[in-house]
Amino acid sequence: MSATKKLTIARAMAESLAQEMRADPKVFVMGEDIAQLGGVFGNTRGLFDEFGGERVRDTPISETAFIGAGVGAAMDGMRPVVELMFVDFFGVCFDAIYNMMAKNIYFSGGNSHVPMVIMASTGAGYSDGGQHSQCLYGTFAHLPGMKVVAPSNAYDAKGLMTAAIRDNSPVIYLFHKGLQGMGWLGNEPAAINQVPEENYVLEIGKAKTAVEGADISIISIGIGVHHALKAALELEKKNISVEVIDLRSLVPLDREHIIASVKKTGRLLVVDEDYHSFGVSGEIIASVTEHDHKILKTPPCRITFPDIPIPFTRPMEQWALPSTEKIINVCVTMMENK
């Protein structure tokens, strides 16, 4: 085992990128403000200085062009890592993503590969308003042909980034702003953890049991995992034993892992910062119940963002977001429900 050091997710992402760029000249990075500035969210910091402007390219505000270009470069043998600054911006360039990047392997019958990573920031909580705060997990996960990952801590962030870069299929890499460790977007200390210096791969599509428990399975991803972990500590005091599953990846979705946990606990709670309906939470509940609804002792529950645009003002936004308190309350109610 190599030496480790404590990193933020931002630094873990940048470290993986740097190591892959050193190892493989085909890896390059492009996006808005990712060169000299090091990325608005810090995840490309240092790359421009080390690798220069050819391999670390600031782009015009032309997402359709540079994401489309990513596809062409990937099909020509390169390994582009392309930043979409906020996932909310996907609307100006989604055709290049969902209809081309995600489908060209299929349309080529597997004869072409599209080894491309799109990294995009997600998440609310700091009053950035309805066009800069979304998660959109469900939107990406619903459409075939892209893998979708979202780390909850630096260790996973590095391993998932390395896996994404080395994957011959397109990967959407969603990082939550509240977990980046940037300070100006708040801090989640638990997201900053020990990261091996050497590069390593986390298999995409494998969930992780973040905490074991007996009474309720909480399934979440990204920042929701931290809400759940905090709730687990509080609930322990109430003698409620919660198991927290960090999905880490939505596509592929580790249904076996989820089902195994719910089989054990008999109770399912999904925590998802994305919009409530027609998204992640519905899929997870459906996946469990279509397997066997009788493994459930109580109806499945979900804590999500309601089906409203994300309000700017703090009281409304905080009210609408999933939180540790909401999780505690729902878990208590679930246990009362006999």
Place this chain on the structure above:
Amino acid sequence: MSATKKLTIARAMAESLAQEMRADPKVFVMGEDIAQLGGVFGNTRGLFDEFGGERVRDTPISETAFIGAGVGAAMDGMRPVVELMFVDFFGVCFDAIYNMMAKNIYFSGGNSHVPMVIMASTGAGYSDGGQHSQCLYGTFAHLPGMKVVAPSNAYDAKGLMTAAIRDNSPVIYLFHKGLQGMGWLGNEPAAINQVPEENYVLEIGKAKTAVEGADISIISIGIGVHHALKAALELEKKNISVEVIDLRSLVPLDREHIIASVKKTGRLLVVDEDYHSFGVSGEIIASVTEHDHKILKTPPCRITFPDIPIPFTRPMEQWALPSTEKIINVCVTMMENK
């Protein structure tokens, strides 16, 4: 009750449009090939001749511009009906749709309205390949601020179109190519039904029980309703009594109607031509089970399009699509499952 006549969905849509345009000078139509050509799918036929090029406007292939323009016109008091020829094309213009059209009422605190309709064709089955065959129901329904409707027959098509035009909120109107009654895209005779000549409104957000039954609730929308209705006839012969619910609208979703039906039958099958995961089918199953998973006698089931791009070649495409046969088989299995 006014006189009725038998119409295709295409003609029912055009009739509603014509009547609303006669009644309200603020209604106008724009999109590609919707003027002289009458729409690739026939749903604007006759409008150009009656109302002329000012109110029935062919556009350049500039979806971002003309959908954005629709939003501006709607906020300025007009009632634009904008065609996106194939729903698959949403990727080039989704920002204008999901981040602006759908959110401007909210961002204005309700002080502005966005009375705008986007109509788009959906659906596979005639080998049009992976960029011209999608349904994307879940994609639109997942994101807040837009109503989403999809008629299964001409009567509903007219009433939903009229409702959509008169609504002060944006409505996505999805019509399935296989139901348009255009001949060159096949025909579904049951979609062609009696339509009152006078205009009328179908409330958006109300599902309909298309056929009553006792054993299994099949929840579907658009063309899936017809697969289900045909299956119901066959299943009757096997003494399986199927209830078919035509959702008609995904946003708002008529959860009460769904739950009431499943309470009665104790069995739930969702039929959805959209992609399997993170979409409509998951949401419906979750909505029922989170209400009370114990109303189910057997695990909920779904018949959907698998999580793959839509293949061109007929054998693969037909194999992947929901069908009457698949419904029959699943229903038989559900009844065997005690």
Place this chain on the structure above:
Amino acid sequence: MLPTESQRIWMYRNMLISRYMEERIETIYMEGKKPVFNMANGPIPGEMHLSNGQEPCAVGVCAHLEAEDIVTATHRPHHIAVAKGVNLKKMMAEIFGKKTGLSGGRGGHMHLFDSTVNFACSGIIAQGMGPAVGAALSRKLQNKSGVAVAYIGEGAANQGAFHETLNLASVWNLPVIFVIEDNNWGISVSKSASTAVAKNSVRAASYNMPGIHIEDNCPDVIFSETKKAIERARNGGGPSLIEIKTSRLAGHFMGDAEGYRPKGEKEQLIKEDPLPIYRQKLIDANIITIDNDSALVEETQKLVEQAITFARESEYAKPEEAMLHVFA
């Protein structure tokens, strides 16, 4: 044509309001964000894009507009909102996220909607261009007066929406004016690194419309140069593209360390600050005196302070009111 005396005072006055407002927002924004800068904190949370230095673009164009005319602005909207006559109190309350704000706090500083003066802005690059074209179409279809003005930054001129909307406006001959505020920066990326041409005004030729380049960040010049374009639109002559060289005196948003600026740029820009220059110009032209300038400054500051007081003293809406106004 030069602006009249009262137009020049109007422009100066609105520049004063806008600038003072930005300065006050700058200070208030930092409340609760020291010693640790966390965007989530303080009475004004979230991103904050200040418009200091760009006021001439706002007043020079909006001086030609009435309330009925439509303006769509960007993520950097305050100066334009002020010049378009958006209610200051409601605007400030919105920036604070209060119930009395333009949308009760649902929008925030990037989403200021005031239908009484036909103003809107948004957070996605070039997003306002389509609605401006659509509003212009609406007026044409209704045979109603009014022109639409879409503001964008020079960075936005490389977004696809730019191309599509200019073409559409031209093909349909609509009363819309596209105004590029060229402050040379899109966050940290300079215009020359992102744009294939030195002047975006040349791109007008792609749409068969006039392209006007304004080199001077001066209200008078902007006023004069844009007058024709707006009159042209009003008279059914169709759209125009106007590009104004201006300067972003602040960072892209608050918290921006601005390390990407070449050495000396900031100092140079501050030297060229259009506000004191315009003040001096008006004094030199005997349009204002030092005395009535002080009075004007005082009066406009008072207006802003009143708006701030209004915003501070207003309540937040109830959190659960978040559920309201999703649909009409």
Place this chain on the structure above:
Amino acid sequence: MLPTESQRIWMYRNMLISRYMEERIETIYMEGKKPVFNMANGPIPGEMHLSNGQEPCAVGVCAHLEAEDIVTATHRPHHIAVAKGVNLKKMMAEIFGKKTGLSGGRGGHMHLFDSTVNFACSGIIAQGMGPAVGAALSRKLQNKSGVAVAYIGEGAANQGAFHETLNLASVWNLPVIFVIEDNNWGISVSKSASTAVAKNSVRAASYNMPGIHIEDNCPDVIFSETKKAIERARNGGGPSLIEIKTSRLAGHFMGDAEGYRPKGEKEQLIKEDPLPIYRQKLIDANIITIDNDSALVEETQKLVEQAITFARESEYAKPEEAMLHVFA
């Protein structure tokens, strides 16, 4: 510079292949679709966009290209695929949806991918432009030879991707050529109804790149006019925009009643059919004789027939193979 004799024969030969292929597809497409026309039926189901009349655009440009060069084409791709050297048998089998097709039938006629000759096409307007720019970037980054050519229709020149990709290609000085096949129609909408300028080539000025307008739907002219642009790209001189006036002899897709065409247009276009004109030109120039023309026609038709036979006789993949190749 004029093409050499062998280049002219190469162009003519590929035009013959392409045209005959389209004619055969036209016939086969209708199998199973009479008396009732239903797209879903017959050996070739789905939409079918024929390229008759546009062959000069394909051969005139592709005559300059090698297998290593990249081409992205549109929903109307056959003539370009032929000229780029896509394997005819595999292409035809793909159009029939057979296991032996380029992608085993997953793509169909709008999604022909042949990585051995770096050819791809797609069904969304202007979608291929980004990948062409990216492939050009890839070559630059790898210091590898090869230019990229993105084909689009004149209707696509109003799509945002056009603007963004031309700008990006220019800013990064990439070896890519954008070719507009201007057949005057985007389905039923004429160029003048959709485009603010008479010539899309003028739009090159917005991107600081050469804009070349070619009035003549003739392989020789296209060859000569495009040569410089391609050499320029190969030598590191950056991108160019080329616009070629051409003609769509068929409907937009099969089944199109073409009621939107002005009276007499179709007849006129058929009179100007570039294939017999080029044949005559080559005969007049003593490059081919009537005799070896017949031989050429026969030989190329045989090639196409072999491809058709191959396609017909090939099996469909197993339906459940639909699940394969979603990921690499």
